[in-house]
Amino acid sequence: MINIQYRLIDLIDDMRGGKDVIFQSIRTAEDIMTYDVKTLTLDDTIKTCLEFMENNNIRHVPVIDVPSEKGEKPYFVGVVSQRDVFRQISPYLGKVGEVEADTKSILQQLGRIVTRNPICVSPETEIPEMLTLMLDNHIDMVPVLVNDELAGIVTTADFIKLFVRLDSIRQLYINSGSVGKNRRLVDLLAGGSDDVAAALASILRKVEDIMTEQVVCLSEHDKLAEAMKVMQKGQFRHVPVVDKEMKILGIISDRDILRHLPMLSRQHQTKSKVFRSHLFDVDPEDSSLELPLSRIMSSNVFHVSPSCSFFEAIKTLDEEKISCLPVVDEGRKIQGILTVTDLMRGLLAACTLTAKSRG
Numbered sequence: 001m002i003n004i005q006y007r008l009i010d011l012i013d014d015m016r017g018g019k020d021v022i023f024q025s026i027r028t029a030e031d032i033m034t035y036d037v038k039t040l041t042l043d044d045t046i047k048t049c050l051e052f053m054e055n056n057n058i059r060h061v062p063v064i065d066v067p068s069e070k071g072e073k074p075y076f077v078g079v080v081s082q083r084d085v086f087r088q089i090s091p092y093l094g095k096v097g098e099v100e101a102d103t104k105s106i107l108q109q110l111g112r113i114v115t116r117n118p119i120c121v122s123p124e125t126e127i128p129e130m131l132t133l134m135l136d137n138h139i140d141m142v143p144v145l146v147n148d149e150l151a152g153i154v155t156t157a158d159f160i161k162l163f164v165r166l167d168s169i170r171q172l173y174i175n176s177g178s179v180g181k182n183r184r185l186v187d188l189l190a191g192g193s194d195d196v197a198a199a200l201a202s203i204l205r206k207v208e209d210i211m212t213e214q215v216v217c218l219s220e221h222d223k224l225a226e227a228m229k230v231m232q233k234g235q236f237r238h239v240p241v242v243d244k245e246m247k248i249l250g251i252i253s254d255r256d257i258l259r260h261l262p263m264l265s266r267q268h269q270t271k272s273k274v275f276r277s278h279l280f281d282v283d284p285e286d287s288s289l290e291l292p293l294s295r296i297m298s299s300n301v302f303h304v305s306p307s308c309s310f311f312e313a314i315k316t317l318d319e320e321k322i323s324c325l326p327v328v329d330e331g332r333k334i335q336g337i338l339t340v341t342d343l344m345r346g347l348l349a350a351c352t353l354t355a356k357s358r359g
Contacts, residue, residue, distance in 0.1 A: 027126060027127060028123060028124055028125060028126055028127065029121050029122065029123050029124070029125045029127070029130055029142075029144050029152075029154055030123035030124070030144070030152075031127075032127070032154060032158045032159070032161075032162050033123070033144050033151075033152035033153060033154045033158065034152055034153050034154070034155070034158060035151070035152045037062060037150060037152055037153055038052070038056055038058065038061065039061065039062045039063065039064050039150070040052060040061050040062075040063055040064075040080070040110060041063065041064055041065065041066055041074075041110070042063060042064075042065050042077060042109060042110055042111040042114065043066075043109055043110075043111070044063075044109065044110050045106065045107050045108060045109055045110070046085055046088050046089070046105070046106045046107070046108050046109075046110065046113070047106040047107060049061060049080055049085055049110055050085050050089070050106070053082055053085070057321060059081060059082040059140065059141075059155075060079055060080070060081050060082070060140065060141040060153070060155060061079070061080050062076060062078075062079055062143055062150055062153060063076075063077045063078050063079065063080055063110055063114045064076055064077060064150070065077050073149075075148065075149070076143065076145065076148065076149065076150040077114060077116060078114040078115045078116040078117065078118055079114065079115050079118045079141065079143065080110055080113060080114050080115070081115070081140070081141070082255065083254065083255060083258055083279055084113050084114075084115070084279075085113075086255060086258035086259050087258050087261065087263065087264045087279055088105055088106070088108065088113055088263050088264060089105065089106060089259075089263060090102035090105060090262065090263045091259060091260050091261070091262070091288065093105075093106065102263070105263050118139075118142075118143060119133055119137055119139060119142055120142060120143045120144070120145045121133070121142050121143075121144055121145075121154070122144065122145060122146065123144055123146060123151060123152075125144075127347075127351055128348055128351045128352060130142060130154060131159075131344050131345075131347060131348040131351070132348065134156070134344065135341065135344055135345065135348070138235065138275065140155055140156045140323075140340075141153055141154065141155040141156070142154050156323060156340040156344065157318075157321075159340070159343060159344055159347060160314060160317050160318045160340065160343065161318060162347075163311065163314045163343070163347075164314060164315060164318050205309075205310055206306065206307055206308065206309065206310055207304050207305070207306055207307070207308045207309075207310060207313050207325075207327055207336075207338055208306035208307065208327070208335075208336070209310070210310065210338065210342050210343070210346045211306070211327050211335075211336035211337060211338045211342060212336055212337050212338070212339070212342055213335070213336045215240060215334055215336055215337050216230050216234055216236075216239060217239065217240045217241070217242045217246065217334060218230065218239050218240075218241055218242075218252070218293055219241065219242070219243075219244075219293070220241050220243070220249055220250070220292065220293050220294040220297065221292055221293070221294070222241075222292070222293050223289060223290055223291065223292060223293070224257060224260060224288060224289050224290070224291045224292075224293065224296060225289035225290070226293075227239055227252050227257060227293060227296075228257060228276075228280050228289075231254060231257075231275070231276065231280075232274060232275045232276055232277075232280065235275040236339070236341070237253055237254045237323075237324075237339070237341075238251055238252065238253050238254075238323075238324040238337065238339060239251065239252045240326050240334050240337065241293050241294075241297045242334055245333065246333045246334050247328075247331065247332045247333050247334075248301060248303060248326050248328050248332050248333075248334055249297070249299065250293075250294075250297030250298055250299045250301055251297060251298050251301050251324065251326060252293055252296060252297050252298075253298070253324070254276060254279070256296050256297065256298065257280070257296070258279060259296075260288050260291055260296055261280075261282050261286075261288055262282065262283075262286055262288060264278075264281065301326060302316055302320055302322060302325060303325055303326045303327065303328050303332075304316065304325050304326075304327055304328075304338065305327065305328065305329065305330070306327055306329070306335050306336065308327075313325055313338055314343070317340065317343075323339060323340040324337065324338070324339045324340070325337070325338045325339075
């Protein structure tokens with residue numbers, strides 16, 4: 001496998017020449033993937049996995065199997081996500097109401113919950129194809145395989161870091177004094193194509209240019225069941241919680257919901273077209289569905305204004321390790337929402353436009 005390294009000075013020189021260096025130097029999975037991949041085995045437990053994720057600040061773990069025969073290499077089996085783990089943990093674990101079954105559940109082996117044969121890519125998979133796979137299938141990570149062996153992974157965090165790197169190059173280019181500070185990054189990347197520059201400007205300038213404006217919001221008095229319902233219908237993962245004046249009070253994520261559902265008592269290998277079908281699988285009479293969102297939501301919410309710089313918002317996502325930013329006005333009234341999905345859609349549009357300009 002060849003991973004070409006580009007010197008920063010070369011990128012700046014190319015920018016000065018009007019070349020779309022970002023989309024020339026970053027085109028395939030191998031250009032952005034994480035190579036140093038942390039893995040677990042089928043014999044590791046859910047408890048070990050949870051601790052492993054927390055200690056390494058990660059949300060997905062590739063799972064390998066270690067053959068019993070000497071000389072045989074470990075081979076890639078599948079993936080366990082933080083969502084999978086949360087669904088196997090009782091909300092009563094370590095609290096009043098805990099029973100023996102709650103403790104035993106986290107000692108189950110990962111072989112029980114691993115997603116086998118997940119969607120994978122190769123190092124040569126082009127970024128637009130990879131983005132499409134992740135967006136269409138609502139997944140945050142894809143393993144990168146070479147001859148069926150795990151070579152790396154690509155996560156939504158890698159796409160965030162891509163834009164952070166892009167902004168660093170932009171700042172260095174501006175500070176070099178070769179252009180005025182008000183020159184747009186899209187003008188630097190578009191290679192002189194007015195059509196592409198105009199199109200990319202709507203993607204890379206301000207939060208309001210890329211945010212989702214039509215936001216489904218809920219009240220703090222709404223129930224957990226309602227949050228599940230709107231997420232499945234809209235196929236999204238975050239719901240802002242607002243008061244009667246539409247001022248932001250908190251946010252609910254699908255992970256917040258999973259932490260409060262009873263542990264799943266069976267394996268979830270059956271695929272369904274219904275969004276989060278296996279993760280939200282619960283007895284309709286379960287008492288957890290009646291929990292008010294005020295008890296579940298995250299109240300300490302990072303948010304941005306519509307006029308916030310796109311790159312400032314990206315930095316917040318990266319530094320705070322979050323995947324969603326509510327967009328509010330000066331009075332904290334909800335105006336939209338910016339998610340990693342919006343970012344990936346924007347990048348896909350940028351890649352498509354750049355490809356068209358070349359053709």
